[in-house]
Amino acid sequence: MRKNVIFRGKLLPLLLLSPQLAITIVFFFWPAGQAIWSSLLREDAFGLSRQFVGLENFAEVLADPTWRGAAGNTAIFAFSVAILAISAALLLAVQADKSIRGSGAYKTLLIWPYAVAPAIAAVLWLFLFHPQIGLIGRALNAAQIAWDYRLNGGQAMLLVIIASAWKQVSYNFIFFLAGLQSIPRSVLEAAAIDGARPMRRFWTVVFPLLSPTTFFLLTVNLVYAFFDTFGVIHALTQGGPAKATETLIYKVYVDGVENLNLGASAAQSVILMAIVIAMTAVQFRFIERKVHY
Amino acid sequence: MNRVLAERPLEGAASENDPALRASRARQRRGRWLAHGILLLGVLIFALPIWITLVGSSHDVNTIGRGEVPLWFGSHAIDNYIAAWERGGSAVRNTRAVPAGTMLWNSAVMATLIAAGKIAISILSAYAVVFFSFPGRMAFFWMIFITLMLPVEVRIIPTFQVVVDLNLTDSMAGLVIPVIASATATLLFRQFFLTIPDEYVEAAKIDGAGPLRFFWDVVLPLSRTNIAALFVILFIYGWNQYLWPLLIITDTSLETVVVGLSKMIGRGDAQNEWNAIMATAILALLPPVAVVILMQRWFVKGLTETEK
Structure with missing residues (x-):
């Protein structure tokens, strides 16, 4: 944690720290404090006076059926994205780890979607699934399957899940590949000599050794699905149709920015903060095991 | 040279006479084909939306609007990119366009x-x-x-x-x-x-x-x-x-x-x-x-x- 040989001086280090600290205080701690404070207040209809209401905003948010709906959407959305992106990445990483010709080219061709912004990923999939101009959307309608993600909530959810997972596979792929490459060859050879077939070798030897990576990726993917996919939903469905794809983060935005219901929005923000803190804590509890890889 | 000659018959003998080794080689080969198949599928699924977008950006507005989804490039690529770069595209309800x-x-x-x-x-x-x-x-x-x-x-x-x-x-x-x-x-x-x-x-x-x-x-x-x-x-x-x-x-x-x-x-x-x-x-x-x-x-x- 600390070096034995250090420089003396008290002013210089503070000076070096000051830009980071200034930004952290002004744009992180002050607003976070404001969010917590205003989650305890209520403004009257004209914005003239504010009243301390304690935890009333929280009680109201938690009892609100639209918030509960958004929480349910978020759970379905986040777990679907995480499971889809992790399993696809694991399958691809195991194949790319085999000694086959062109594995370098495959790797390059599988990591680039990481660079695509979530909102742009959404737009790309819109081009495919648009009921009138999209290749797949039109094909589905031609096959007598009524497809319009702008009218059907389930279809809208499916589309935002696909677009969000598509972008995240690359990230998981890179980490699985790193995990696979750090498994000692001797372990695999020992299993092979014992006569274990590839499938059995994977489930009894490789997969357990990858479990710290998998767990780490699960939390990262859930955080991604919670927060970074705002762009996907905003670009693709705006939370619709009929709030079918409204996630918690999207609802904070709608209530705070569009409906200007500051107390409720602040209370929702504080709930989300608690969720992030819990997830980050879980992630750091297991990071020790992960870095040994 | 001598070593190679000496080893070759040994290797040949092992692969021809040992059915277990042969089966394992065949399995490895199948595994490699499977790997190529899965990776290619992954690459194609990753590339599909980009391909459609790239091709779409080379056609005129009516072709896409009518829903005739093209799979190969059209002739309007240069016009489209110049138009997008200089003027910007826009949604109908949103008349302002940013280049x-x-x-x-x-x-x-x-x-x-x-x-x-x-x-x-x-x-x-x-x-x-x-x-x-x-x-x-x-x-x-x-x-x-x-x-x-x-x-x-x-x-x-x-x-x-x-x-x-x-x-x-x-x-x-x-x-x-x-x-x-x-x-x-x-x-x-x-x-x-x-x-x-x-x-x-x-x-x-x-x-x-x-x-x-x-x-x-x-x-x-x-x-x-x-x-x-x-x-x-x-x-x-x-x-x-x-x-x-x-x-x-x-x-x-x-x-x-x-x-x-x-x-x-x-x-x-x-x-x-x-x-x-x-x-x-x-x-x-x-x-x-x-x-x-x-x-x-x-x-x-x-x-x-x-x-x-």
Whole structure:
């Protein structure tokens, strides 16, 4: 944690720290404090006076059926994205780890979607699934399957899940590949000599050794699905149709920015903060095991 | 030569006479074919939306609007890209169009400033935390660390309020400064600095070099690969910003391309200028994708080392 040989001086280090600290205080701690404070207040209809209401905003948010709906959407959305992106990445990483010709080219061709912004990923999939101009959307309608993600909530959810997972596979792929490459060859050879077939070798030897990576990726993917996919939903469905794809983060935005219901929005923000803190804590509890890889 | 000749019959004997070995070889071959098949499928699924967009951006607006989804390039590519670059595409209900050239420039400036700013302030604070001992050192370190838990999405309204109070809305400073604090980069630099041998510092002290000189002449050159790896990751992070620009930019001359693209689409009407929109989509994803492909080694290093 600390070096034995250090420089003396008290002013210089503070000076070096000051830009980071200034930004952290002004744009992180002050607003976070404001969010917590205003989650305890209520403004009257004209914005003239504010009243301390304690935890009333929280009680109201938690009892609100639209918030509960958004929480349910978020759970379905986040777990679907995480499971889809992790399993696809694991399958691809195991194949790319085999000694086959062109594995370098495959790797390059599988990591680039990481660079695509979530909102742009959404737009790309819109081009495919648009009921009138999209290749797949039109094909589905031609096959007598009524497809319009702008009218059907389930279809809208499916589309935002696909677009969000598509972008995240690359990230998981890179980490699985790193995990696979750090498994000692001797372990695999020992299993092979014992006569274990590839499938059995994977489930009894490789997969357990990858479990710290998998767990780490699960939390990262859930955080991604919670927060970074705002762009996907905003670009693709705006939370619709009929709030079918409204996630918690999207609802904070709608209530705070569009409906200007500051107390409720602040209370929702504080709930989300608690969720992030819990997830980050879980992630750091297991990071020790992960870095040994 | 002799050795090869001597070994060959042995090898041949083993592979022809041992059915177990033969079965295992056949299995390996099947495994390789399966691997190629799965990887190719993955590559195709990844590339499919890009292919459709790339092809779509080379056709005229009516072909796409009628729903005749083309699978091969048309003849309007140059017109479409020039139109998108100079004039911009637009949704029907949204008549104002912003040229893609302007938006790409804004995104490039924003991404570069965010990446450079995050690296600059993080390397300085990590240096202070590792190479100095001063009251409150750990408290400051934890203050920076805790910001990991406060993504902009959970403090939207109050952060927006701060930016309004500071008069930073509709400005490049407002786009960049609020997001350049970086716990991730500080942690990475700190970890790296801890591996610099104490002897280096001792030697510098004996030579009479002060902390700033040591930073400039020793630490900064040693950090080059870390800086490059971080820059790749942070440039992509900056380029892909969405919620923050959406909130604080209303002046179209400062529109960034990711937000601008989603505004062009509006509610996704079939009558949109899809050809120009598709051209803009390609232009918007090209710079970060090129960075990942061209700097793949640094990108992978940056990603696996900076993960929070």
